Amino acid sequence: MRFKSRKDLFFPVFVFGISLLFIGLSISKRIEKDIRLNSFLWSDLILLSVIIFIIWLHYSTYYELSKTQLKYKSGFLKGTIEIENIREIIKNKTLWVGIKPATATKGLIIKYNKYDEIYISPKTNDTFIQEILTLNKNIKITEA
Template sequence: MPKIFKSRKDQLFIWIIIIVVSMMLTLSISDIILSGLKLESFVLISINLGVSILLFWIFFGTSYELDKKELKYFCGPFKGKILIADIKEITKNTTKWVGYKPATARKGIIIKYKKYDDIYISPDSNVAFIKEILKIKANIKIS
């Protein structure tokens, strides 16, 4: 039976969502007030609504599923999987600012797999996640 880990929610990510959605809402309202309801207003509102939905989907829809063969990650519409056999090293309690990050918090985990690939995730408990993955593959280097 797979073990599911929700992504930890960080204050930085929460504030980014609040600020971005507030700015887009302000732009949409001010555009309607200044120019009325025109085709351009509907386009702007549609784009702002789409971006807001994407941000909320990522915020509430980020999780990780660990079973005996693979780690699956879900981050809004983005998803993928990594074979447990390919994982070589886990760096815990760190933050990665560039690269692929299906995560909603800092101080998470960097998983190095295959030859040069890595991914940053932020499970609700780094310790519990590492314990579970070590039950499946005990020879993963932890740093």
């Protein structure tokens, strides 16, 4: 079963803010150095690349449950986790450091193997948890 990533207001505001910052920096550099506004700079290419990358993350993030694996993909970040190795899921909490193929806050922190964890943000946390519990009833669910 495939789950799309939930998108909250934080992600588009972040994208818009970063874009405006880079555009402002680019324009101010041009004014400082008296460069024509219609000339193309390498910084414009970097800016465009960053914006395209963030938009790619926004639309390509999803999670897929099979009988034995949880697969995740977000841009170039992709991987699989064996469902039998999942120990615990912490619900409605945000992980700020680590592997985060997510586009929203208050998602799920999945702890697997001995010390590994990943943060995901499916459209509905409850539906995802119900589905994964049908595959492995030994997963501990905790509320943040």
